[in-house]
Amino acid sequence: MKLQRLLAVLLVLACGCSPKAAVGPTGKKNVPASNATASAPAAVPAKAEKATPLAEEAPASVDAAPVVKKEETPTEDNSPAEEKASEEKTSSLVESPASNEAVVEKVVKDTATERLVLLSSGGPLVVEITMTIDGQPFDAPLKALVADLLKAADTNGDGRPTWDEVISSPALKSGQYGNLPVGNEEEARRMVRLYDVDRDGEFDANEAPRFLTRNAGQSAAFSLQSANEYRNYTQLRSLIGLHLDTDHDGMISREEIETSAKRLRSRDADDDGVLLAADFDDSPDARMTGAMPNRRRRGPDTAVRLDALTRWGTLQYSLEEMYGVNGVLDDESFPLTPGLFRQLDADADGEISEEELQALVTIEPQIRLEARFGEEPQFEKQAEANGAAQNNLVPRPPQIKLLEIAEPLASQTVAATDYAQRITLALPGVRLEFFVNDGVNNNIAQQAAVLFQRFDADKNGYLEEEELPEVALPGGMLAFADLDNDQDDKVFPAEYAAYLRRRQGPAMSQIRARAADHADTLFSVLDQNSDGRLSEREIDSAPTTLAKLDANADQRITGEELPSGLILGLVRGNVQQNNTLFAPPVRRALSAKDAPRWFTSMDLDADGEISPREFLGSSEQFSSLDVDQDGYLEADEIEGDEIE
Secondary structure, three states, rough: OOHHHHHHHHHHHHOOOOOOOOOOOOOOOOHHHOOOOOOOOOOOHHHHHHOOOOOOOOOOOOOOOOOOOOOHHOOOOHHHHHHHHHHHHHHOOOHHHHHHHHHHHHHHHHOOOOEEEEEEEEEEEEEEEEEOOOOEEHHHHHHHHHHHHHHHHHHOOOOOOHHHHHHHHHHHHHHOOOOOOOHHHHHHHHHHHHOOOOOOOOOOOOOOOHHHOOOOOHHOOOOEEOOOOOOOOOHOOOOOHHHHHOOOOOOEEEHHHHHHHHHHHOOOOOOOOEHHHHHOOOOOHHHOOOOOOOOOEEEEEEEOOOOOOOOOOHHHHHHHHHEEOOEEOOOOOOOOOOHHHHOOOOOOOOOOOOHHHHHHHHOOOOEEEEEEOOOOOEEEEEEOOOOEEEEEEEEEEEEEEEEOOOOOOHOOOEEEOOOOEEOOOOOOOEEEEEEEEEEEOHHHHHHHHHHHHOOOOOOOOOEEEEHOOOHHEEEEEEEOOHHHHOOOOEHHHHHHHHHHHHHHHHHHHOOEEEEEEEOOHHHHHHOOOOOOOEEEHHHHHHHHHHHOOOOOOOOOHHHHHOOOOEEEEEEOOOOOHHHHHHOOOOOOOOOOOOOHHHHHHEEEEEEEEEEEHHHHOOOOHHHOOOOOOOEEEEEHHOOOOOOO
């Protein structure tokens, strides 16, 4: 490898041409040595995975051209003169590895947006996600929390907080900021050794996030974890696949298709007409079925974050490994996004170099999403006396929204469902799922009100020291003085709410993402409305749904005919809740505003429909209400508030 690299450099010096990745004896381009990756396939991802939790990750080495912007990419019919001019224009931008990283960082430096590439079975898909917390860019809350922490740590007011000040600060000693409480002197010194990364004794803006978050979520406002546990996984070996494949011959026969509804209903132990993924798992940990996997095997990642720290050489190797024929990419390598290869191949030489790959940062994304967490600004009318509008923050569940699917992916999208917390896209041979979950209690004002209702004995609107026992407070270590910010011997609801916000601050200000190959796309296919469960209608229609998977019409379903799947979850909350948070949410039941009360009362399985089994009226009444005569009552079929 070193010899090949040396020969390439000598060739460049001799002819003055742009260096290209050396071609190995098999015709496969070798990963550039600048990424310090071994030629063995397993070594690349394994190296990319390793990181020291207490040290900043070193930027990836970029030793050639910066990102090629869209308007600089030669079109297919460029003349040689135009190609040369374009190449010279790009070459003129080359300064140094540092400047290249700066270009990439500048391009992606939108504080409300993150960009990922999902390595689906049909090719790489660029996904851009706009994220907000409390109506602000997602990184704003953590920045504000760090600034507040640095100020609190600077007890002598000299503008240079030290670790000695941190371990002696009353505001930090009890863990008011969600940080580790400072115990005895030995524990304090151990904590300093853990978080004072540069060993200079100063408490700076790089160390504060680590101290706040206890190194969770890469100590950043956004982090991505990629799991490839089910890469190249045969879906017929999934829990539901094994249940339907009664003779265990590795395929679902015509007879097994026809009896699939009966087989599925046999797993409905509680006879509620609904099946969850856990209903097919007989293991002691069945309650965890449905949660996203977090294990990573050797091989390409499921998703890669596109930013200034992207290891472009590793990503290039992953694309060649997954989509190349003998490691060589061409026009037909990415079936879901035809034209992407030519778009990235800026010099039209039939190869995508490490430098050209960086255009993934600037090209139009195939999928654009929006994710919102926390409280939402809402204007509400004040007293009619002044008629003015006041901007209040209103707690609400997290939301994810599909903003755009770009062509040609849009025209290939077979189906799409978009709920408040979950999105599913059915593409040829691939199913994509995106969801959000929130483990943070946003209603801080309500939490404060509960405390005051319990302890404000004289109902004067504030608490005095004798009214507030220390053991009553979350954490149990706070003294009255820790809450009495203005030291007036009174604690008001706003002061306690401020404490709650500080204490929950780290969890409230971090969004964690996990991308993984889907463990059971067969369940996802049967779940036609993508609400996370199989309803009575979906169980009854299972034979029809399965028959559609028989692409070659040979009366059986093989593993090759089942789609692969990718799932991306965005969550907020304590990392210890990850197993719960990284389970796709089930669609909520209809509320009184969605349907009449009698409808929601009869909808026992909360699937938004009423089956004949759930309906408490006569069969004649059911038939008269079933406008489309499909055997189920939907909310939009009900016009009146009462059954006649």
